[in-house]
Amino acid sequence: MGGAGFVGTEISHLLATQGVKDVVSVSRRSAAAQAQKVQYEQFVDFVSLDASKDDLSSVFKGASAVISCVGVAPGQKNQLDGNGAVNERIADAAKKAKVGRLVYISVASAISEGTGKLLFADYVKGKAQAEAAVQRNYGGGSSLIIRPGVISGGGPGLPPPPGVPPVPVDAVARAAVAGALGKKSGILDGRDEIVRTIFGDVGAIRRDFSCAIERKILLHGRLYVTERFICFYSNLFGFEKKIKIPYSHITCITKEYTAVFIPNAIAVITARKEYVFRSFWDRDDCFDLLKSFHESFRGLAASAGDGLESESADRGEKPDGDMEDLGGAMQDTGPEDPASPADAGEVAFDRVE
Numbered sequence: 001m002g003g004a005g006f007v008g009t010e011i012s013h014l015l016a017t018q019g020v021k022d023v024v025s026v027s028r029r030s031a032a033a034q035a036q037k038v039q040y041e042q043f044v045d046f047v048s049l050d051a052s053k054d055d056l057s058s059v060f061k062g063a064s065a066v067i068s069c070v071g072v073a074p075g076q077k078n079q080l081d082g083n084g085a086v087n088e089r090i091a092d093a094a095k096k097a098k099v100g101r102l103v104y105i106s107v108a109s110a111i112s113e114g115t116g117k118l119l120f121a122d123y124v125k126g127k128a129q130a131e132a133a134v135q136r137n138y139g140g141g142s143s144l145i146i147r148p149g150v151i152s153g154g155g156p157g158l159p160p161p162p163g164v165p166p167v168p169v170d171a172v173a174r175a176a177v178a179g180a181l182g183k184k185s186g187i188l189d190g191r192d193e194i195v196r197t198i199f200g201d202v203g204a205i206r207r208d209f210s211c212a213i214e215r216k217i218l219l220h221g222r223l224y225v226t227e228r229f230i231c232f233y234s235n236l237f238g239f240e241k242k243i244k245i246p247y248s249h250i251t252c253i254t255k256e257y258t259a260v261f262i263p264n265a266i267a268v269i270t271a272r273k274e275y276v277f278r279s280f281w282d283r284d285d286c287f288d289l290l291k292s293f294h295e296s297f298r299g300l301a302a303s304a305g306d307g308l309e310s311e312s313a314d315r316g317e318k319p320d321g322d323m324e325d326l327g328g329a330m331q332d333t334g335p336e337d338p339a340s341p342a343d344a345g346e347v348a349f350d351r352v353e
Contacts, residue, residue: 001051001090002069004029004297007105007151009037010173011067014235016043019179026051026059052086059265063300065180066090067103071127075122083126088133095137100136103179105172106131108190140186144179148172166223167191168208170235174198181196195224199244203227206293209286211266213241214276223277223291230268231261245275247297253290255283266290 002008003025015023016038023044025034031046038044051070068090070083071079087104094102107116112124121282134143153169175197178184192205202227212218215233219241221234230250232243235310249270256265258278265278266287280286297344 001025001066001132002071003027004034004037005069006153007169007172007176008067008069010169011069011176012038012044014173014177015180016171017235017240020177020181024059024063036125051090055234056090056093057097060094062098063097065103065182066094066099067105067176067180068130069104069105069176072123074116074123079120079329080122080129083123085126086130086138087126087130090128091133091137100142101182102134102143102179103176104130104134104145105176106145106147108147110190111149112147114164120121123182142185142263144175144184145187146175146179146194147187148194149191165191165205165208167194170222170233171195171198172330194267198233198242199224199231202229202244204229207286207289209280210283211277212267212279212287213243214278218278219331220279225293227293232275243275245270247294250294251343252296253287255287262349263268 008025008027011095012023012025024047025038025044026047026049027034028048028050030048031156034046034048035044038046044286048061068087070082070086072079072092076082088179089120091102091104106128107124107127112127117124128346131145134145137143148167149164150166150171151169152166164277171191171194175188175194176198179200184197188197191208192295195200195205195208202224206225206227208222210220211223211232213234217240219236221232221236224231224233228246230243230245232241234241247266249265249266250269251271251329252269254267254269255263256267256276257263258265263285264280266275266280266283268275270301284310
């Protein structure tokens, strides 16, 4: 639901590239207009209807899950009913049609319980009404409520409130797909909980940066600086790439240049491999943050001997932890791009943690 919107098109794209059958995008826009916005549109069916007033039973019949991205942004008209009543209607109709699972894109509690409660009262009330309808119809075991702050990646928009980091749209989409497929249930509140659906428990996320990893082609995505790992995620033309590099395996982090003189790259070097990330807008900020975490980790490791690395091994973390969703359960190798051989130390897996 809301399949022609910013988040909905990303979810349709991800479902299609993961080989999920019978993906249906529903929007008030025409089927042709929806198809123009979705990549791999040949794997998606498009239905035009208005969820606030049209009959939903036919489109929900036989569905295993419904994902609702329907809503009205702060500052627009009809924020209460556009977020509340319409999603209550969707939840009730999905339950009546015996749909197995329901995923709803809500708003972070840092906003709904903070300044947003006063600044966007109808918006927050509508989101709360929708969440209540999800819980009433599906409880916590058969539903997933995703609570991002501002969702980034869609061009200019409202800035996030102070202290509420934005969540990249691909992370929200991946969490929604995990909920629809029954791999996540309950509530994911805020950026860190949402991003953990990609990487698992990586510690607190301090900041994220737009960049690209150097392979045979540049794979654009997002680098996350966490307390324990450098993480990278990309989903380009259906090729999904995930990397987790423990600080304990890093020997050196250096500033690099593109085309000799463009200062927009960082190299992360381990005993086994060199990772080069390019196309940073804020390379120096990222470099300084990575260096500070790496040096802090080295200081702790020097004080504790080999204890930290042993703890990492005990948790099952593999050296350089390069992971890809390419179908294979915890295989020892996996291709680094569609046309290249595997690198040692890469791990392919087919699950969402």
